[in-house]
Amino acid sequence: MKRILLSVFAVLFIGMTFTSCATLFGKKSHPLALSSEPDGAEVYVNGFKMGVTPVELNLKADKSYTIEFRKNGFDSVTRVVNTKVGAGWVVLDVLGGVIPVVIDAATGNWNKLDQDAVNAALVQQKEIAGTK
Template sequence: MLSIRTRVMSLVVLASYLLGGCSLFANRTEMIQVSSEPSDAQVLSNGKPVGQTPVSFEADRGEALLIEVKKQGYETQTRVGSKKLSQVGLLDVIGGVFFLVPLLGLLSSGAWAHDPQQYGLTLEPVK
């Protein structure tokens, strides 16, 4: 009969392999929201049109994010987003401290989140 210690260790090892690299299975996209004052301005994400403000669109978590907001008669506003470790990515790091397998999840875009996920811009009239 297996001791309690052996059972616990077996369970921990099994769980680490089953849950290892959770970010590999996480959503690879997330919703980004952009609003402006005045509204009805064109929004471009990484040079591609995504709609008129206010707008929500999906962005790949693994890509850098460049937001441009344009409206005739107003100065173009540009914002560069950064990435941070997502909650699932953080779990991969914690699991990787004990077992190396979960660290593989950090190679996936699911391990990251855009920061910020909401942009509010005030457009200035052209002078």
């Protein structure tokens, strides 16, 4: 009886150790390459200046981001980067049982960004007659 009980606890311990694949093995942040034509545009992520193009940022995939490219003499360009569920993590979690699905869904660790790169083609502003 003691051996059976020990075996059950060992199986449960191993099962709990390897659950929630995305939480245990997934990336906590995801690289996003940002570029513009022409280079040198200021990059704002959700309203905060994060650099000048070209730049690579590491962002968490727990929310969507509004990316704005600004450069003097050019119209600003706004892009949105959303999250999506990584199907591979879901399959692995489902194979592992209910607990991994609940943990990864609640933490959002199976999410990833829907793009790896964003490029903005900036359009030069037109001069208004009589201004320089």
